[in-house]
Amino acid sequence: MINKARMRILLVPFLVLILMALLLLAERTGLQFKSEANDVLFLPKSVTSIMRAEQEDECLMLVDSASDITLVFRKQMEDVLDSMRIGYDVVDASSNSLPELDKYRTVVITFSNLDILSDDIMELFEWVDDGGGLMLCCAPSPTTVFQVIKQKLGILESGYSYVNVEGMQFTSDFMIGAKGISYMWDTAWEASLGVNLLESCNVHVTSIGDNSAPMVWDYRYGNGKVVVNNHSVVDKGARGLFAATYSLLEDVIAYPVINSSTFFLDDFPAPVPMGDATYISRDYNRSIESFYSNIWWPDVLEIADKYGITYTGVVIENYYDSTEEPFTRNMDIERFSYFGGMLLENGGEIGIHGYNHQPLVTSAFVYDDSINYNTWENMDLMTMSLNELVGFTKSLFPDTNISVYVPPSNILSNEGRQVLGTRLPGLRCIASVYVAEDIQFEQEFEVSADGIINLPRIIAGCLIDEYMEWAAMNELNFHFVNNHFMHPDDVLDVDRGAALGWEAMKKDFDSYLTWLYDTAPTIRNLNATQAAAAVERYDYLSVKREISDSKYKLSLGGFYDTAYLMLRFNNGEPGKVDGGTIEHLEGNLYLLCASQAEITIEIIK
Ligand SMILES: [Zn+2]
Missing domain, CATH: 2.60.40 (Immunoglobulin-like)
Structure with missing residues (x-):
């Protein structure tokens, strides 16, 4: 008995040593680490097979079929209300009188010429007086009806002209992360009606320019509320502003959000990026390969550690441009194992990007003139290349579920989308972009009919420009979501900030993260699969x-x-x-x- 006990005592340190050796070996080969994403449960079929319930009508949306302005604001409000799960009826005010208003909590007007409401406007304000919430979606025209009712909108006096607006200044905290922040526009234009407001108005946004005008305010009228958007800012990136202004209308309001902050590293792991090494040599006197291993990657991990974030890397097997057979295996795996293994070890996730960087499109797809990519002859070749990529990734990281795909250059055709939905079992999520440039594949945060979850990325790169800041702030307020991607080769590309050097780029990225986590310190840091599962829960x-x-x-x-x-x-x-x-x-x-x-x-x- 004594001997056995001693033996056990001796065995413990020996076993610890062996375990440590095995762990070290595993780390070197990158084989051992399991992604935490695998622990996340997607919704069971019993939930997803039930259609989302119809919303009760809470809002009356008034449109003017004779006006072009209405089209864009109607679309904007439909998107916003759908996402907020507010049911609404749409009525063409140019050819109909108002329906019974008592069944609605809110009315939104999507046109600028209030004259088309003629006498109905009085009925509308009686309803507001009784407790209704009225929102003007765009700057009103200084028409006859407007002049008659402007005091009911909180306007003391108004001119007949619009002021030149160079940007927007947020003066209240009605949107998170916006107070005190200004957004300058590329081009100034006459966007807001020059008005002076009654003192009891709460002004949330004012214009920047020679003659400043209030751009967003709310005003208590009787027992109800009026909210005025005195501007014409309307695009997908501004949905948060419309959700926020709409949410001022009632005493209390709640709407579903995703609550997720996600960071992608595109083309990672991948072969050493090709590109202009000028600035790497200038600042570090190293090869590109050495820069990535010794400077960039430790820095990127340090940032993750500082903010508690994880990365989802998406693999590119090679940078050749062939879209024909054979799709040979890349045998040069050291770099993949090293970076991929560390990515997983740090709580990250591995998804797929492409066998190579040729977007999944057929010859029917029309590329931009500036893009030099090949096309694929058919869906079978696309499938074969993806199967090779999945086999390659699985051979390196056998315990990882591959559930996320990012389209190369965010380009994807219908055929490519079909391949991803039908021929890659296990793939659950496509992450392209939220606001598409030109031919990019644009997405919403939603589940497609075939069950694929769309997780669009909102902003990119280290240099977050004014528009990206604007879009990020809006989405934080709209979906309570951050979704960012960057490429290792941002540092090689002058358009993405290379000439500034990595140190400056890193600082810029860090200041975005500081704003994000100061604004939303408890937002959930999720990898892509976890975020996709969050989108699924939100969407139903x-x-x-x-x-x-x-x-x-x-x-x-x-x-x-x-x-x-x-x-x-x-x-x-x-x-x-x-x-x-x-x-x-x-x-x-x-x-x-x-x-x-x-x-x-x-x-x-
Ligand atoms: Zn890429």
């Missing part, structure tokens, strides 16, 4: 809202295990919460984490 939700003097009740359709909602208290403060927890974000905005489908929030006034 429907929301039923009931409000009384003391309670705000939410019933969530399509609820699975957890749901997140942005919550705004325009009147009162949240008290006790049943069915979830809430966390203060900024101003009167809160994040609600629902742990069950029925949530009741006490309203303290």
Whole structure:
């Protein structure tokens, strides 16, 4: 017995040594590490096979079929309301009188010429006086009806001309991460009507320019609320602004969000990037290969550590441009094992990008003149190349589930999309872009009919320009989401900041991250598969809202295990919460984490 006990004691350090040796070996070969993403559960079929419930009508959207302006603002509001899960009716005010207003909580006007409402405008304001919420989506025209009712919009006096706007200044905290921030436009234009407001208006955005004008305000009229967008900013990147202005209309409002912050490294791991080494030699006196291993990668990992983020790297097997057989295996695997292994070790995920960097399009696809890519003859060749890529990736990282695909250069044709949806079992998510340039593949945060989850990236690179800052701020408010990608070869490309040098690029990226995590310190840092599972949970939700003097009740359709909602208290403060927890974000905005489908929030006034 004694001998056995001693033997065990001796064996312990010996076994520890062997274990350490094995771990070191595994690290060197990159074979051992399992992605945490594999632990995330996608929704079971029992949830996804049920259609999302129809929303009850809460909003009346008035359009003017004779006006072009209406088209863009109608589209914008439809996208925003759909995403917020607000049901709405659309009525053409140019040919119909107002429907019964009492069944609606809000009315949104998507045109600038209020004259088409003629006498109906009085009925509309009686309804606001009784407690309704009215929103103007765009700068009003100084027409006869406008002059008659402008005081009801909170306007003391107005001219007949528009002021030249060079940019927007956020003066309140009605959107998270925006207060005090200004966004300059590339071109100034006469976007806002020159007005002076009554003192009781809450101004949220003012214009930048010689004659400043209020661009967004709210005004309490009787028992109701008026919100005016005195501008014509309307694009996909501005949806957060419209969601925020809409959410000022009622005493309390909640809408589903994703709650996810995700970072992609495109072309990683991949062969050593080819490109202009001028600035690497200038600043580091090293080869490109040595720069990536010894400078770039340690820095990129340090940033991840600083903010608690993980990366999703997407593999490119080679940089040849052939789209024909044979798709031979890349045997030069050392770099892949090293970077991929460390990526996984640091909690990251590995997805796929391409056998090579030729986008999955056939000859019917029309490339930009500036792009020199090949096309694929058919879907079978696309499939074969992807199968080779999956086989290659699996041979290096056998325990990794490959569920995420990023299209090379964010380009993907219908045929390529079909291949990904039908011929790659296990693939669950495509991550392209949220706002497409030219021929890029544009996506929404949603689940496609074939079950593929779309996880569009919002911004890219280290140098975050004004438009990207704007889009990032909007999406943080709209979906409570950050989705960013960068390429190792950003450092080689002058258009992406190479001449500034990596140190300056890194600093710029770091200042974006500082803004992001100061604004949303508890946003969930997820890798792509986890974020896709979060999108799935978000997409199936429907929301039923009931409000009384003391309670705000939410019933969530399509609820699975957890749901997140942005919550705004325009009147009162949240008290006790049943069915979830809430966390203060900024101003009167809160994040609600629902742990069950029925949530009741006490309203303290
Ligand atoms: Zn790429």
